[in-house]
Amino acid sequence: FGSRNCDLTSSLVADTMQLSPWLSAARRLRSLHFVPGGVQKFFDKALASRADAIILDLEDSVNPADKTAARHAVRKWLETVDFGNKSVCVRINALDTDLWETDLAETLVGRRPDLYMVPKVSSPDDLARVDGVLKKLEHASMREVGSTGLLPIVTEVPQAPLQAHQIAKCARVEAVTWGAEDLSAELGAKRNRNSKGHYLDVFQLCRSLTLLAAKGANVQAIDTVYTNLRDLAGCQSEAEESAQTGFDGKLTIHPDQIDIANAAFTPSAVELAEARELLAAAETQDGAFRFKGQMVDKPHLRQAQRFLDRADGAGDAPLSSVALAAPAWPEGPHHGKWFDELVEGLIIPHALTRTVTETDNILFTTLSLNPAKLHLDYESAKTSHFGPCSSVTRCVRRPRCSKPAPANRTARGASSPLSIALSIRRDSSFAVPDATL
Known part of the structure; x- marks a missing residue:
């Protein structure tokens, strides 16, 4: 944790953390997991998953009578939960409603x-309407105008697929996806897959148009959901086929599908090694050349580079989004939350990029008068009660950052500068002792 008013503490935190390479690359969207707005248990599972993005849904998964409550729940999540390095997406209601x-x-x-x-997009004009509203909201909230991305669904109404390329080129669009279920209803189709589970021709056409539109506009192509929740083998087969075709990620509706999507859209070690070998060989060649018995040219080199780009920042360790913040704060990246950003109930998942040392603990005790250790190193953690793990911090009272706690009070006290409760998640390589900071 750092504070703009506590230079020594902030420097300690800043010096011990590093930004993930993820943040220097394009937003990674291998798996985008739907969560019905307001359903806490599904949200908790999604937050603990390895999904690259969480889609907080206000549309199809929410009953009409529950729309307002779902919206309020989504807002609370956005205000109080630190999503780590997950991208956060909200699916709004269709533009032909009075809700969006x-x-x-x-x-x-x-x-x-x-x-x-944005569901049920019919033309570029629809996204222009959304863009206009967002500009006003961003300006009013002092958020950078244009910083909020869009992910349109470009096949849910019959007039949209043939305009998919124009839609994908609209302002703010970072990715496009498609859907078969709403289109089935619009067409009056009895089904969208054949007896072998493959899409019927018109739906496969829409899928292909989505891919072509995305690549033509240089944005990410996201494949639609696999609705048979029990058929994980079918989900895996479809995800792998999507990746081979050129899609960048897949929508998921069950936690078991998330790791399947991540694996499918992450290049294998063999693919990466061959891509590096090919690009290295190309440095000494002019034009087309022979590589492992095959003729290769510029398209093969672009594909090899794409494999490497996909692999950049593929780690799953959570990183606080606040590391992107505070443009006025000087040198070095920061991890965690500023004191003035902490609110009661805020949940902050985090993982250290280096082990805290005894020197760090001494400095922390000197600054805070709290004798509890910050973290155990990995070897010590293996012998502890908890074992190796990472931590999730919940703010139970908004901290103050004015002066150190009195010598006769620890950080557990009601008057302490810090009152942060720690809970434990047994899935990583760091341990936190049974204490509060």
Whole structure:
């Protein structure tokens, strides 16, 4: 944790953390997991998952009578939860309803969400309407105008697929996806897959048009959901086929599908090694050349580079989004939350990029008068009660940062500068002792 008013503490935190390479690359969207707005248990599972993005849904998964409550729940999540390095997307209601503008107005919170999914897009004019509303909201909230991305669904109405390329080129669009279920209803189709589970021709056409539109506009192509939740083998097969075709990620509706999508859209070690070998060989060649018995040219080199680009920043360790903040703060990246950003109930997942040393503990005790250790190193953690793990911090009282706690009070006291409760998640390589900071 750091504070703009506590230079020594902030320097300690800043010096011990590093920004993930993820943040220097394009937003990674291998798996985008739907969470019905307001359903806490599904949200908790998604937050603990390895999904690259969480889609907080205000549309199809929410009953009409529950729309307002769902919107309020989504806003609370956006205000109080640190999503780590997950991208956060909100699916608004369709533009032919009277709900979508309120969806935008009530869920544009601070630096979240990163994206809005726009359903049932029929033409570029629809996204122009959304862009106009977002500009006003961003300006009013002092958020950088144009910083909120869009993820349109470009096949849910019959007039949209043939305009998919124009839609994908619209302002703010970072990715496009498609859907078969709403289109089935619009067409009056009895089904969208054949007896072998493959899409019927018109739906496969829409899928292909989505891919071509995305690549033509240089944005990410996201494949639609696999609706048979029990058929994980079928989900894996479809995800792998999507990746081979050129899609960048897949929508998921069950936690078991998330790791399948991540694996499918992450190049294998063999593919990466061959890509590096090919690019290295190309440095000494002019034009087309022979590589492992095959003729290769510029398209093969672009594909090899794409494999490497996909692999950049593929780690799953959570990173606080506040590391992107505070443009006025000087040298070095920062991890965690500023004191003035902490609110009661805020949940902050985090993982250290280096082990805290005894020197760090001494400095922390000197600054805070709290004798509890910050973290155990990995070897010590293996012998502890908890074992190796990472931590999730919950703010139980808004901290103050004015002066150190009195010598006769620890950080557990009601008057302490810090009152942060720690809970434990047994899935990583660091341990936190049974104490509060």
